[in-house]
Amino acid sequence: MTATATDLDVTAAPVPTAAPTSAKPSSYLTDGTTVRSWLLTTDHKRIALLYFVSVSFFLFLGGILALALRLEHLTPGPTIMSAYTYNRVFTLHGVIMVFLFLIPSIPATFGNFLLPIMIGAKDLAFPRINLLSWYIYLAGAALLIWAMINGGLDTGWTFYTPYSAHSPSAVVPAVLGVFIVGWSSILTGLNFIVSVHTLRARGLRLMKMPLFVWAIYSTSIIQVLATPVLGLSMVLVAIDAGLGWGIFDPSRGGDPVLFQHLFWFYSHPAVYIMILPAMGVVSEVIPTFARKVPYSYEAIAYSALGIAFTGFLTWGHHMFTAGISAVDAGAFGILSMMVAVFSAIKVFTWVATLYKGSISLTTPLAYVFVFLFLFVFGGMTGVAVASTSLDLHWHDTYFVVAHFHFIMVGGALTAFLAGLHYWFPKVTGRMYGERLGLVACVLVFAGFFVTFFPQFLLGNAGMPRRYYYYSPEHQPLHVISTIGALGLGAALLLILGYLGWALVYGEKAPDNPWGSRSYEWLTRSPPPTHNFDATPRFALGPYDYTRPDEDAHAHAEAPAQGHDHV
Amino acid sequence: MPAWLVKLLFLPVEASSIAAEVDALHATIITVTMVSSLAVFAATGWMVLRFRRRAPNVTTPHIVAKRSHEAGIALALLFLFCAFWVVGFRQYLTIEQPPDDARTVFVTARQWMWKFSYADGRSAEDVLVVPRGAAIKLAMTSRDVIHAFYVPAFRIKQDVVPGRYTTAWFRAEKAGTYPILCAEYCGTDHSAMRGEVRVLEPVDYARWLDDPSRDRSGEQDLVSRGRDVAVRRACVTCHSVGAGTTTTGPSWAGLYDSYVELRGGTRVLADEAYLTRSMMDPNADIVSGYQPVMPTYAGTLDASETAALVEYIESLREPRDPGVALPKVRAVETSSDGGTP
Numbered sequence: 001m002t003a004t005a006t007d008l009d010v011t012a013a014p015v016p017t018a019a020p021t022s023a024k025p026s027s028y029l030t031d032g033t034t035v036r037s038w039l040l041t042t043d044h045k046r047i048a049l050l051y052f053v054s055v056s057f058f059l060f061l062g063g064i065l066a067l068a069l070r071l072e073h074l075t076p077g078p079t080i081m082s083a084y085t086y087n088r089v090f091t092l093h094g095v096i097m098v099f100l101f102l103i104p105s106i107p108a109t110f111g112n113f114l115l116p117i118m119i120g121a122k123d124l125a126f127p128r129i130n131l132l133s134w135y136i137y138l139a140g141a142a143l144l145i146w147a148m149i150n151g152g153l154d155t156g157w158t159f160y161t162p163y164s165a166h167s168p169s170a171v172v173p174a175v176l177g178v179f180i181v182g183w184s185s186i187l188t189g190l191n192f193i194v195s196v197h198t199l200r201a202r203g204l205r206l207m208k209m210p211l212f213v214w215a216i217y218s219t220s221i222i223q224v225l226a227t228p229v230l231g232l233s234m235v236l237v238a239i240d241a242g243l244g245w246g247i248f249d250p251s252r253g254g255d256p257v258l259f260q261h262l263f264w265f266y267s268h269p270a271v272y273i274m275i276l277p278a279m280g281v282v283s284e285v286i287p288t289f290a291r292k293v294p295y296s297y298e299a300i301a302y303s304a305l306g307i308a309f310t311g312f313l314t315w316g317h318h319m320f321t322a323g324i325s326a327v328d329a330g331a332f333g334i335l336s337m338m339v340a341v342f343s344a345i346k347v348f349t350w351v352a353t354l355y356k357g358s359i360s361l362t363t364p365l366a367y368v369f370v371f372l373f374l375f376v377f378g379g380m381t382g383v384a385v386a387s388t389s390l391d392l393h394w395h396d397t398y399f400v401v402a403h404f405h406f407i408m409v410g411g412a413l414t415a416f417l418a419g420l421h422y423w424f425p426k427v428t429g430r431m432y433g434e435r436l437g438l439v440a441c442v443l444v445f446a447g448f449f450v451t452f453f454p455q456f457l458l459g460n461a462g463m464p465r466r467y468y469y470y471s472p473e474h475q476p477l478h479v480i481s482t483i484g485a486l487g488l489g490a491a492l493l494l495i496l497g498y499l500g501w502a503l504v505y506g507e508k509a510p511d512n513p514w515g516s517r518s519y520e521w522l523t524r525s526p527p528p529t530h531n532f533d534a535t536p537r538f539a540l541g542p543y544d545y546t547r548p549d550e551d552a553h554a555h556a557e558a559p560a561q562g563h564d565h566v
Numbered sequence: 567m568p569a570w571l572v573k574l575l576f577l578p579v580e581a582s583s584i585a586a587e588v589d590a591l592h593a594t595i596i597t598v599t600m601v602s603s604l605a606v607f608a609a610t611g612w613m614v615l616r617f618r619r620r621a622p623n624v625t626t627p628h629i630v631a632k633r634s635h636e637a638g639i640a641l642a643l644l645f646l647f648c649a650f651w652v653v654g655f656r657q658y659l660t661i662e663q664p665p666d667d668a669r670t671v672f673v674t675a676r677q678w679m680w681k682f683s684y685a686d687g688r689s690a691e692d693v694l695v696v697p698r699g700a701a702i703k704l705a706m707t708s709r710d711v712i713h714a715f716y717v718p719a720f721r722i723k724q725d726v727v728p729g730r731y732t733t734a735w736f737r738a739e740k741a742g743t744y745p746i747l748c749a750e751y752c753g754t755d756h757s758a759m760r761g762e763v764r765v766l767e768p769v770d771y772a773r774w775l776d777d778p779s780r781d782r783s784g785e786q787d788l789v790s791r792g793r794d795v796a797v798r799r800a801c802v803t804c805h806s807v808g809a810g811t812t813t814t815g816p817s818w819a820g821l822y823d824s825y826v827e828l829r830g831g832t833r834v835l836a837d838e839a840y841l842t843r844s845m846m847d848p849n850a851d852i853v854s855g856y857q858p859v860m861p862t863y864a865g866t867l868d869a870s871e872t873a874a875l876v877e878y879i880e881s882l883r884e885p886r887d888p889g890v891a892l893p894k895v896r897a898v899e900t901s902s903d904g905g906t907p
Contacts, residue, residue: 083754156751162728163711163752250729251865253847256712257727290617291624296631321714321749322725323732326662330655337647344643345636351606352631354613358624361614369614373607380599383647387595387654389588392661393721396714396749457576460592462718464749467757471745477576515623545626 025533027429027526042127043529048113049427050134051104058100058141059413059492065093067489070451070482076472083468087154088169090466094157095174099181100141102412103270106277107223108137108188110419111216113427115192117520118210120201120538122530125194133187140180147173156466158267161248161259165240172242175234182231185273189223192216203538207301210518210542211294214301215280218308222269222276226312230266233259257322264315272311272339274408275375276304278415279346282368285422286350288516289365290357291545295349303342310338320391329388336386343379347372358545362514363437367418370445371411378406381456396466399459402452410448417444417495424499425509429526432502436494443491450484515549518542522556567593581744581765582720583737584661589721591653598646661722664735668703670880671696672788672873675706675713675726677752678759683873686775687787692761694746696738697771703735705838705876709869714750717763723749729846729864731838731876738765792878795871804860807882815860816853822880827854841876 028045032038038046068089072079081089112130116123124130147153151170155163164171196217200209236247237259246252248259283300287293294300316324316332324332350372359365381403385391394400424432454477463474470478512521520527522536539555540547567589572580575593580586671694672683683689696702706715708728715734716723724734746761766774796802804814816826822841825833829852834840843850845867848860867875 083757087751087754087756154754160712160751166711167753250727250846253862253864256729290626291619292626293628293630295629296636299631299636320658321723323727323730326659329658329662333655333658334648334651337644337651340647341640341643345640347606348639349631351609351613352629354610354617356629357613357617357626358619358621359614359617360619369607369610372610373603376606377599377603380595380602383650384592384595384599386647387591387650389584389654389657389661390592390595392658392723393588393592393718395723396716396751461576462578462716462745462747464716464747464757466751469757546628548625549623 025524026528027524028529029429029526031529040131042123042131044112044116044124044127044130045427045527045531047130047134048109048111051108051112051137054134054138054141055101055105055109058096059105062093062096062101063489063492065089065096067485069093070485072468073470073478074482076470076475084154086468087466088148088152091153091156092148095144095153095178097408098157098270099178100137100144102274102408103181103185104137104188105274105412105416106281106419107192107216107219107273108133110212110281110423111192111219111277112188114423114520115195115213115216116199117523117527117531118213118518118542119196119199120204120519120532120535121195121199122532124191125198126191129187130191133184133191136187137181137184140177140182140184142177143173143180144177147177158263159234159237159259160263161237161240161256162250162254164237165244165246165249167241172238175238175241179231179234179238182227182234185223186227189220189227192220193224201535201538207297208538208541210520211283211297211300211304212277212280212518214304215276215283218304219273219276219280221305221308222273222311226266226269226273229262230270233262233266236262257319257324260319260322261315264318265312268315268318269308269311271404271407272307274412276307278371278412279304281415281419281422282350282371283346284516284518285364285368285418286353287543287545288422288514288518289362290354290359291515292353292355292357293541293543293545295352295355297541297543299345299349303345306342307339310335310342314339317386317391320388321395333386333388337383340379340383340386343375347376347379361438362421363432363434363441364418364422366438366441367414367421367444370441370448371414371418374406374410374414374445374448378403378410381406393462394459396464397459398455398463398465401465402455402459405452405455410452414444414448417441420495420499422514423520424502425513426520426525426527428503428506429509430502430504430506431509431513432499432506436498440491440494440498443487443494447484447486447488447491451481451488452484454478454481454484517544517552578718578744579740579742580719580721581738581740581742582717582722583739584657585719585721588657588661591650591657595650661735664703664733665701665737668701668735670703670705670877672877673704673706673715673726674709674869674873675715675748675759676709677711678748678755680715680746680759680761683788683870685788685877687791692746694761694763695771695774696763696765697768698738698741698765699768701735701737703733705731705733705873707731707842707869707872711752712750713748713752713759716747716749717744718747719744720763725750731842733838738763741765741767741770788874788877789881790878791871792874792876792881795867795875796878799863799867799871801875814856816856818879818882820883822883826851828852829854838876841879842872845872845875 028043072081072086147170153174154169155167159175239245240247240249246254248254248256250256314332314336316328317336320329385394421437458474458477461474463470509525511525519542523532536556540552567586571593577589580589674681680692681689682694706726708726710728713726714723715726720736722734722736724732726732742765744763746763748756748759806813806817808819821836824836826836827833834851846862846864848862849858852858
């Protein structure tokens with residue numbers, strides 16, 4: 001094993017780039033500096049950064065669209081756009097946020113970066129397929145964006161038939177874009193599953209893996225098993241819209257409700273593709289900053305698998321009003337409760353982990369506390385809608401909008417920010433400023449809560465989602481929500497600002513700034529190309545805080561004979 | 567539920583028979599939601615203060631859960647969530663099953679309007695007039711894309727799907743006017759697809775029914791329209807409408823609301839959904855003892871004809887119609903302003 005430039009980089013670069021000359025050891029960041037060395041990299045860490053840049057761009061784009069929607073709702077009638085534009089903007093917001101930000105966000109960035117390190121591997125099992133998946137993602141995203149510009153899309157991100165078959169907008173390229181992005185998701189998931197099973201370092205049993213790996217592993221199972229069904233239904237919609245076969249169109253003998261079954265068979269588990277990695281981040285951050293072994297490793301690991309599997313059996317709860325039978329409704333209602341039980345077990349375990357810990361309230365932990373509050377709140381409103389009868393009032397109203405934003409923004413985005421701060425020193429080798437970090441965290445929480453809490457009340461009041469015109473009596477709640485959204489947007493810009501600053505001017509990060517026992521902190525910050533200068537011994541578990549740091553480090557020292565030198 | 571609580575939760579007025587109990591479950595679960603999320607927040611906050619880091623590099627005790635504790639917590643949560651589900655699902659069954667005495671109104675949705683057709687042949691756009699206290703069953707279909715019939719004040723919502731009939735029912739308990747919204751995204755003017763339910767006191771409703779100023783010419787009740795359609799579309803060539811005669815297809819007499827035995831032994835209830843399905847997709851359910859020879863009528867029968875046929879078959883519940891009356895050609899569309907009391 002060598003930590004100098006890989007063969008690919010040496011042959012690819014027209015002029016051999018400077019090898020590290022100073023005493024500073026080379027890292028994956030300095031190993032090749034040409035554009036080509038980034039765009040053709042097979043290093044999982046660089047691919048993670050490529051993904052990070054892309055998903056952040058789409059978060060920004062989706063966020064701008066969200067602000068446009070909120071501004072439109074400042075008044076009950078037309079404010080800044082027409083109904084025609086509004087329908088395109090909310091569709092675009094949903095499609096971008098779901099398929100281009102949330103689904104790849106944590107797995108393809110932090111998962112990609114950390115999973116090989118956490119299992120003591122040099123890379124993923126299929127490094128080139130990993131790069132391929134990023135290009136496929138970009139190709140799908142490009143097609144989607146092309147569709148948005150050339151004709152737009154006005155079906156909502158759910159593409160319900162038969163409307164999507166009749167819609168005058170660019171349905172065919174858009175759904176094919178989603179189809180292509182799905183391939184990227186499948187390949188990433190497959191890569192992770194194979195890596196976990198084949199590349200774990202010696203002595204690293206499954207039950208000694210960091211919990212983040214369990215979360216990503218569970219997510220990957222969903223990605224591999226559910227995404228093909230989405231791909232299939234997208235192709236069928238494209239055939240319906242483009243060739244007029246009428247597969248889902250009752251006027252030609254098709255069945256529109258069949259589409260909903262197929263769509264939600266993927267798109268409900270997709271929620272767990274978004275939230276399980278978030279739970280993985282929480283499971284890493286809490287033990288580190290509480291310096292405490294998780295209250296129950298098994299409960300967190302198995303409940304992740306439990307959520308992944310029961311998540312496949314709950315899709316019908318999106319269809320309580322669609323005319324499904326009472327038996328179906330009852331079964332899907334109670335199966336949905338199972339997911340709530342698994343999630344609640346995790347929350348209990350996380351909170352109990354803090355007990356008798358040594359808690360340092362840093363930015364990542366603060367985000368995790370925000371996550372816990374919003375996730376419990378959002379999750380319990382999920383229990384509420386799963387109680388079948390209540391859904392008849394709330395279905396397709398702002399209550400549901402608020403519910404899933406609590407999970408997807410309050411849960412997934414908050415955990416994404418927690419992970420971003422937590423692993424920032426490892427990824428970049430720099431420290432961010434703790435004070436600004438905490439300020440931004442409070443602003444994110446406030447902005448989020450003010451944006452979405454009023455939307456529960458709007459849903460209670462009976463305001464359906466995807467409404468351009470609304471009753472004037474709902475205006476005050478809409479105005480509050482818009483103010484919150486502006487605050488949330490500002491907070492996110494603040495984070496972008498100080499992290500960008502820290503990237504260049506931040507203090508140099510030590511290898512293990514948080515004193516964590518998890519394996520990614522055993523290597524340098526930023527890590528060398530092949531992750532470890534010498535593969536450590538995984539003698540202790542990733543959460544062993546019963547001994548002091550020096551002792552723990554001694555246990556992780558690589559055996560002398562396996563030691564490679566830089 | 568007390569009025570202040572309805573107001574606090576921003577809920578609309580409780581105007582239907584089921585609204586109060588649905589709201590009670592709502593308030594219960596939302597209270598549990600608030601309490602549990604605040605409890606988690608308080609617990610974490612307390613522990614951050616109580617167990618804050620006082621020195622770097624300290625060790626902490628190895629505390630892990632006992633299996634029995636974990637199982638206990640999981641079971642307790644499962645019990646709580648299942649309790650919510652039991653209450654909610656029972657309410658759902660009530661909301662989904664119309665009572666026997668419900669009067670049927672046919673609803674046709676299309677971009678971007680609602681059309682209500684009453685059994686006596688009137689129809690109106692965007693305005694549904696019902697008496698207070700009576701159970702009203704809506705048999706709904708769409709002519710284009712999926713819509714959803716939503717009356718927030720009644721706490722009911724039901725998708726309205728092209729090519730099939732879905733039903734909803736309600737019993738309005740407060741006179742007044744309540745908005746009808748479309749809750750399933752249906753295109754550019756989705757948010758403008760509004761109507762209203764006018765709930766009249768029974769005396770006012772009777773007066774509205776007998777409104778002498780109403781123009782009755784050109785009005786034809788749904789049953790007689792359905793009979794005309796049955797003749798015009800030659801349904802009665804194969805289906806008898808009287809008792810005892812066997813023809814190519816099953817008899818319509820006494821069919822509605824009875825159980826039909828299908829080939830293969832399953833039994834289905836001949837409700838609106840079954841009757842519509844049999845017209846649109848005749849080979850989906852083959853009645854035992856008959857051949858699959860009926861052509862599909864999807865695209866041939868429009869929504870109003872389908873509604874009329876269903877209503878006609880419904881009227882044959884007792885085998886009392888001696889046969890088919892003289893076919894009379896009448897205007898297909900009838901309308902009146904059913905909205906003004």
